[in-house]
Amino acid sequence: MSALIEIENLSVTFRQRGREVRAVRDVSFSVAARESFGLVGESGSGKSTILRAICGMAPVSGGSIRIGGAPAATGRAFAARVQMVFQDPYSSLHPRRTVDATLAEPLAIHGRGDRDARVLAALGDVGLDASFRFRYPHQLSGGQRQRVAIARALMLEPEILLLDEPTSALDASVQAEALNLLSRLRVERGLTFLMVSHDLAVIDHMCDAVAVMRDGAVVERLDRATLADGGAQEPYTRQLLAASAYAAPV
Numbered sequence: 001m002s003a004l005i006e007i008e009n010l011s012v013t014f015r016q017r018g019r020e021v022r023a024v025r026d027v028s029f030s031v032a033a034r035e036s037f038g039l040v041g042e043s044g045s046g047k048s049t050i051l052r053a054i055c056g057m058a059p060v061s062g063g064s065i066r067i068g069g070a071p072a073a074t075g076r077a078f079a080a081r082v083q084m085v086f087q088d089p090y091s092s093l094h095p096r097r098t099v100d101a102t103l104a105e106p107l108a109i110h111g112r113g114d115r116d117a118r119v120l121a122a123l124g125d126v127g128l129d130a131s132f133r134f135r136y137p138h139q140l141s142g143g144q145r146q147r148v149a150i151a152r153a154l155m156l157e158p159e160i161l162l163l164d165e166p167t168s169a170l171d172a173s174v175q176a177e178a179l180n181l182l183s184r185l186r187v188e189r190g191l192t193f194l195m196v197s198h199d200l201a202v203i204d205h206m207c208d209a210v211a212v213m214r215d216g217a218v219v220e221r222l223d224r225a226t227l228a229d230g231g232a233q234e235p236y237t238r239q240l241l242a243a244s245a246y247a248a249p250v
């Protein structure tokens with residue numbers, strides 16, 4: 001099976017006040033259709049920048065990003081295939097827009113009909129009943145807000161979700177519910193996930209394979225079984241494992 005997401009020798013360089021920050025250095029990995037792939041690493045290692053580069057929101061200075069064999073692009077057709085869910089739904093949802101308006105917006109932009117039915121179905125898909133439809137973000141809990149953000153990302157029926165620490169702003173119990181919701185939606189809709197987390201327990205729960213990043217580069221790639229067996233080779237990965245709450249099964 002050919003890869004759905006192919007990242008080859010990707011470099012991203014920010015220029016700030018005459019100084020260059022090489023946030024991503026020569027990174028390569030690929031993600032098969034319906035796979036869930038994780039990017040882990042400490043803060044500042046370049047994980048979010050890779051997701052942003054895929055969406056055309058970071059200055060790519062080398063290498064290539066291909067989606068379904070074609071160069072990643074911006075624009076409507078791309079947005080319908082690839083959607084992003086951010087860490088903090090409070091800042092990613094418009095404070096003065098109701099849930100209804102938030103969910104209907106992508107439909108209007110892309111000229112999709114059946115507005116009301118699609119909005120209600122989307123709410124149901126993320127476990128929210130119709131009473132949430134006309135609420136504003138401040139009238140929702142953190143977990144409910146993230147459900148709305150996930151529903152919005154799914155409105156155009158994308159193939160790929162880019163998930164940037166999607167549950168790290170949530171309490172532990174709510175976090176588990178949101179992860180279960182994402183897992184269920186992935187299976188039901190045949191989605192492909194590329195997920196950033198600093199938490200190896202989350203990655204272990206969600207991902208088939210993972211790339212470990214440090215200083216903008218991938219230091220190790222592991223599949224889930226190797227991660228769970230404590231088979232990481234790189235000292236840096238072992239440090240991350242030791243530092244996270246993650247306990248490998250014995």
Ligand SMILES: Nc1ncnc2c1ncn2[C@@H]1O[C@H](COP(=O)(O)OP(=O)(O)OP(=O)(O)O)[C@@H](O)[C@H]1O
Nearest residue numbers: 014016021023042043044045046047048049050198
């Ligand atoms: N717009 C920007 N301008 C300049 N430098 C940036 C910009 N965005 C990110 N960087 C830098 O790029 C590097 C990688 O940042 P990135 O956000 O990708 O890391 P991360 O691994 O996702 O970290 P975190 O887990 O804290 O989100 C950091 O050194 C960061 O300061």
